[in-house]
Amino acid sequence: MSTPTPDIDIDRSKGDFHFAEDYAFDAGTGLREDTIDYISDAKGEDEWVREFRKKALKIFQDKPMPTSWATKDLENIVFDDVRYYLAKGQKASRTWEEVPDDVKETFERLGIPESERKFLAGVEAQFDSEAVYSRMKEDLEKLGVIFVGPHEGLHEYPEIFKKYFGKVIPSGDNKFSALNSACFSGGSFIYIPKGVKVAQPLQAYFRINAENFGQFERTLIIADEGSEMTYMEGCTAPKFDTATLHSAVVELVALPGAKIQYITVQNWSNNVFNLVTKRGMAMEEAEIRWIDCNIGSRLTMKYPGVILKGRKARGEVLSIALANDGQHQDTGAKMVHAADETTSNIISKSISVGKGRSTYRGLVQIPKHLKGCKNNTECDALLINTNSRTDTYPAINVRGDHNSVQHEASVSKVSAEQIFYMQQRGMNEGEAMSLAVNGFVNDLVREFPMEYSVELKRLIDLEMEGSVG
Amino acid sequence: MPTLDKLTFNQESFDAHLADWNALPWLQAIKRENWEAFQSLPMPTRKDERWRFSGIKDFSLDGFRPATAPSDSRKAELLAKSELVKDSAGRLVFADNTLVQHDEVSAELKAKGVIWMPLQQACLEHPELIQKYFLAEESRLGSDKLLALHNAFLQGGSLLYVPKGVVIEKPLLSYYWSCDCEEAIFPHTLLIAEDNAKVDFVDYYGSMKDDCDCPALSIGVGTIHAGQGAQIFRKIVQNYAPATYSFQSEANVAGRDANVKTIAVNLGSKYARFENQVRIAEAGAEVKMYSLTVATGEQEFDQRTLQVHAAPNAVSDLLYKNALLDDSHTIFSGMILVEPEGQQTDAYQTNRNLLLSPTAEASSLPGLEIEANDVKCSHGATTGQIDEEQLFYLMARGMPKKIAHQLLVFGFFEEIIEKVDNDELKDNLRTLVQGKFTNS
Numbered sequence: 001m002s003t004p005t006p007d008i009d010i011d012r013s014k015g016d017f018h019f020a021e022d023y024a025f026d027a028g029t030g031l032r033e034d035t036i037d038y039i040s041d042a043k044g045e046d047e048w049v050r051e052f053r054k055k056a057l058k059i060f061q062d063k064p065m066p067t068s069w070a071t072k073d074l075e076n077i078v079f080d081d082v083r084y085y086l087a088k089g090q091k092a093s094r095t096w097e098e099v100p101d102d103v104k105e106t107f108e109r110l111g112i113p114e115s116e117r118k119f120l121a122g123v124e125a126q127f128d129s130e131a132v133y134s135r136m137k138e139d140l141e142k143l144g145v146i147f148v149g150p151h152e153g154l155h156e157y158p159e160i161f162k163k164y165f166g167k168v169i170p171s172g173d174n175k176f177s178a179l180n181s182a183c184f185s186g187g188s189f190i191y192i193p194k195g196v197k198v199a200q201p202l203q204a205y206f207r208i209n210a211e212n213f214g215q216f217e218r219t220l221i222i223a224d225e226g227s228e229m230t231y232m233e234g235c236t237a238p239k240f241d242t243a244t245l246h247s248a249v250v251e252l253v254a255l256p257g258a259k260i261q262y263i264t265v266q267n268w269s270n271n272v273f274n275l276v277t278k279r280g281m282a283m284e285e286a287e288i289r290w291i292d293c294n295i296g297s298r299l300t301m302k303y304p305g306v307i308l309k310g311r312k313a314r315g316e317v318l319s320i321a322l323a324n325d326g327q328h329q330d331t332g333a334k335m336v337h338a339a340d341e342t343t344s345n346i347i348s349k350s351i352s353v354g355k356g357r358s359t360y361r362g363l364v365q366i367p368k369h370l371k372g373c374k375n376n377t378e379c380d381a382l383l384i385n386t387n388s389r390t391d392t393y394p395a396i397n398v399r400g401d402h403n404s405v406q407h408e409a410s411v412s413k414v415s416a417e418q419i420f421y422m423q424q425r426g427m428n429e430g431e432a433m434s435l436a437v438n439g440f441v442n443d444l445v446r447e448f449p450m451e452y453s454v455e456l457k458r459l460i461d462l463e464m465e466g467s468v469g
Numbered sequence: 470m471p472t473l474d475k476l477t478f479n480q481e482s483f484d485a486h487l488a489d490w491n492a493l494p495w496l497q498a499i500k501r502e503n504w505e506a507f508q509s510l511p512m513p514t515r516k517d518e519r520w521r522f523s524g525i526k527d528f529s530l531d532g533f534r535p536a537t538a539p540s541d542s543r544k545a546e547l548l549a550k551s552e553l554v555k556d557s558a559g560r561l562v563f564a565d566n567t568l569v570q571h572d573e574v575s576a577e578l579k580a581k582g583v584i585w586m587p588l589q590q591a592c593l594e595h596p597e598l599i600q601k602y603f604l605a606e607e608s609r610l611g612s613d614k615l616l617a618l619h620n621a622f623l624q625g626g627s628l629l630y631v632p633k634g635v636v637i638e639k640p641l642l643s644y645y646w647s648c649d650c651e652e653a654i655f656p657h658t659l660l661i662a663e664d665n666a667k668v669d670f671v672d673y674y675g676s677m678k679d680d681c682d683c684p685a686l687s688i689g690v691g692t693i694h695a696g697q698g699a700q701i702f703r704k705i706v707q708n709y710a711p712a713t714y715s716f717q718s719e720a721n722v723a724g725r726d727a728n729v730k731t732i733a734v735n736l737g738s739k740y741a742r743f744e745n746q747v748r749i750a751e752a753g754a755e756v757k758m759y760s761l762t763v764a765t766g767e768q769e770f771d772q773r774t775l776q777v778h779a780a781p782n783a784v785s786d787l788l789y790k791n792a793l794l795d796d797s798h799t800i801f802s803g804m805i806l807v808e809p810e811g812q813q814t815d816a817y818q819t820n821r822n823l824l825l826s827p828t829a830e831a832s833s834l835p836g837l838e839i840e841a842n843d844v845k846c847s848h849g850a851t852t853g854q855i856d857e858e859q860l861f862y863l864m865a866r867g868m869p870k871k872i873a874h875q876l877l878v879f880g881f882f883e884e885i886i887e888k889v890d891n892d893e894l895k896d897n898l899r900t901l902v903q904g905k906f907t908n909s
Contacts (some may be wrong), residue, residue, distance in 0.1 A: 069518055369827050383842035387809065391838040395851055397522065399831075401824040404853035410844040411839050 153189030284310030305334030323356030519611030626657030
């Protein structure tokens with residue numbers, strides 16, 4: 001039984017707001033070598049960082065667009081119209097009082113409660129390129145945790161960060177990692193010392209607030225031996241008429257026995273290209289988990305990966321994607337096994353609503369003569385309307401007779417019986433559908449911290465509004 | 470015969486080939502068109518997703534030429550080997566693109582309108598049939614250049630036409646033999662089953678000498694057109710000598726409520742690519758695609774499949790099983806494509822790889838592209854080894870480890886072999902599969 005697709009009627013003006021911008025630094029549009037110099041000068045960077053950026057720029061210019069396998073929509077990005085660097089010119093603020101009023105107003109609109117703002121002590125609130133608000137909780141400092149922006153990280157702690165910077169994801173990994181390496185600004189550099197277990201999650205709020213402005217965060221997290229940490233990022237962005245480019249690079253390093261959990265809830269507005277490279281390296285008995293939820297954006301291309309480099313390392317990707325009209329969620333996971341007895345797990349759930357398209361792209365690699373490696377992949381897709389679309393493109397490459405891999409995928413719709421049952425109990429069709437969709441992703445949502453899972457459910461309800469009827 | 474000159478397909482060899490078809494100007498035009506396309510198309514590379522992981526870069530067309538007719542003694546020798554199923558309704562045997570034997574169908578079937586003959590003869594006697602069905606189904610799996618070469622040099626080939634409601638119980642067989650080094654053969658099988666017809670078919674692809682270690686080339690094409698309610702069951706056995714490069718491309722079409730079943734048994738060649746594409750053109754069709762592969766030595770089996778659901782209410786099911794020994798490599802790349810019209814589709818795709826050596830490599834790319842929402846689609850791919858618990862169970866019952874191991878491996882294949890409905894063929898396939906095991 002096929003249901004006709006009704007017009008989607010959601011109040012898109014929610015979150016559709018912005019304020020007049022005035023920036024102390026503006027590198028103008030387009031990306032050239034002098035743009036790099038401008039960024040480097042403005043930040044007062046060390047010479048080796050400038051060289052690193054310039055090398056990456058060359059790679060970016062030489063690499064073709066990956067349209068041989070990816071969507072042709074990428075060709076609609078006009079790189080020359082993007083502003084690559086904008087900043088207010090102030091140093092990361094230490095106290096709440098120092099944060100400019102208009103930025104505070106933005107927080108107000110984001111709906112962050114007063115009490116929570118104080119709790120955001122450990123938060124890097126990113127307003128455009130610079131961290132305007134950044135304060136570390138004192139007890140984090142006492143533990144020896146470093147939580148800074150990339151510039152501070154590379155300038156003040158080169159002995160810690162230089163060793164791994166650009167090593168998990170080299171500039172030449174892909175066109176967009178090269179772009180990020182050339183013009184990154186903002187993001188988080190975190191170091192957790194040996195044996196330290198950080199109880200609260202570290203958070204970062206990212207905001208885009210300038211038309212046609214590409215945001216290029218750079219994040220590097222190093223968890224030293226036996227340490228544990230959770231990092232969370234959530235994004236909201238005001239709506240603009242022209243496309244916005246977002247291209248982040250996130251590198252994680254889990255040294256022997258360390259555990260890193262990286263949680264993302266992405267809800268960019270419908271004109272954002274979100275092209276992100278995320279990869280972690282797990283050493284002996286270390287564990288890296290990516291928990292990833294993509295709801296907004298025009299096109300998201302994101303395949304969090306783990307390189308399992310040490311014996312018994314473990315990698316996991318849990319991912320939820322929801323594609324509504326005009327959206328393409330091209331997400332997936334990469335697991336590269338590079339040591340014996342490593343295990344990995346991928347669970348991906350996608351929902352396509354209206355004319356939305358969701359794609360799973362995966363890679364599982366067990367090379368050479370490894371022993372005892374295991375991978376499990378499950379990807380389930382749910383199609384809501386007759387013209388919704390879903391694709392699955394996994395690639396699994398296994399060598400040797402001591403490893404095992406299993407992959408399963410299914411595509412289904414919400415059954416008419418389920419909807420009927422719920423309607424019998426007094427729900428309208430929309431509510432019933434929303435409940436069924438929430439049920440579909442429920443076991444993954446449970447992995448998110450409480451406040452995120454509540455927010456996520458609310459977002460799914462909002463997206464499902466008017467999808468049936 | 471091997472020569473020192475660098476051989477290739479050129480204008481001279483094409484013109485010589487074209488002269489054989491002077492009686493059929495319309496076909497010559499098709500051949501000329503394909504020859505031009507062949508010259509302008511690029512060789513496929515791994516950068517094309519449809520060739521990802523493939524070893525195509527080690528292959529070159531240089532050094533191959535169109536095969537020449539075999540001697541009479543060879544013909545007799547090959548005819549004697551063409552006995553996979555003795556009890557058949559008809560048989561065609563080709564060696565190096567040349568017809569060796571034509572066992573016609575019974576007078577009764579002929580009277581009902583069944584046409585069973587070499588393609589070249591059919592072009593002369595039934596041009597309207599050939600013009601309607603020959604190359605009518607476009608292959609989407611990436612071998613355009615090789616298929617253009619095939620069409621340009623096509624010579625031997627089988628045509629089976631079964632009119633409405635005619636049922637042929639016994640199987641029909643086509644044998645395609647490759648005899649000489651550096652020579653290329655172009656096997657072609659065209660099956661047309663009109664409404665409610667029923668047919669059972671076997672293709673065998675083999676080499677004159679099993680231990681020949683110089684390269685030969687085969688570029689084959691198979692097409693099934695299944696009309697409304699037609700039932701077609703086709704088995705394809707590829708058992709070329711270990712130095713052969715084999716490209717086989719299937720493009721099948723299933724009509725309303727048709728039942729199309731294929732089983733491929735892949736044993737031979739150095740590099741064997743098998744493309745299997747089925748398009749469900751009308752509602753209610755049921756398609757089954759099965760394959761069994763034993764990869765040994767440094768063999769590479771490159772398997773690409775495409776299940777296109779362009780109509781509602783159809784079922785397609787795919788099961789590809791690969792056993793890998795030594796340094797072999799298998800690639801399974803499958804795609805289920807459900808077009809917006811394909812509501813109420815049930816489509817499944819399963820790939821099982823059994824790794825029996827620490828250096829074998831299995832690549833799996835099971836894909837889905839779904840544009841209709843009321844569907845049941847799933848795919849599964851597993852790569853693993855013999856289950857230790859099963860092995861233990863058998864050993865606990867007093868079976869030596871080696872025998873227990875062998876039994877489990879044969880059990881792995883049995884799932885496919887038992888789907889063959891002909892006992893004689895079943896036994897012969899078991900012998901072929903087991904023979905490959907004991908030799909390696």
